[in-house]
Amino acid sequence: MYEVIRKLRVSRGQFWGIVMAVSIFLVIAGCSDKKMTFDQKIWIEARDNESWELRQKMAQYLIEEQTLVGNDKNEIIQLLGKPEDYSDVSKNEMYYTIDLFYGYDIDPVRVEYLVFSLDSNNKVTKYVRKLALGGL
Secondary structure: OHHHHHHHOOOHHHHHHHHHHHHHHHHHHHHOOOOOOOOHHHHHHHHHHOOHHHHHHHHHHHHHHOOOOOOEHHHHHHHHOOOOOOOOOOOOEEEEEEEEEOOOOOOOOEEEEEEEEEOOOOEEEEEEEEEEEOOO
């Protein structure tokens, strides 16, 4: 390895400095991946497998793209599956779990949802992330 350094006419200190800089860049670039394109199969499987990180990334993609505004309620259900069924949720909203953390308790400590708001014609008007501490 030091043969290569000598041929490049770079000191050992400079070489290791370059190696460190490239390593730090790769770590930072790898950590910034907070979204991924939407994939229906992965979305459904992620819920079944409780792979919440995948759902969070896809939800972020959907929120940034806002391509589902104007879609019908049934189109959303066909795409994302059946929403959560809570008795205290308005009929003009649909909740999809994107993160669930229990901590040391039997009940969830933190739940994050992708929430769709619907108009009187059951068309999506907006969708956002919603964090609920201690469940819904």
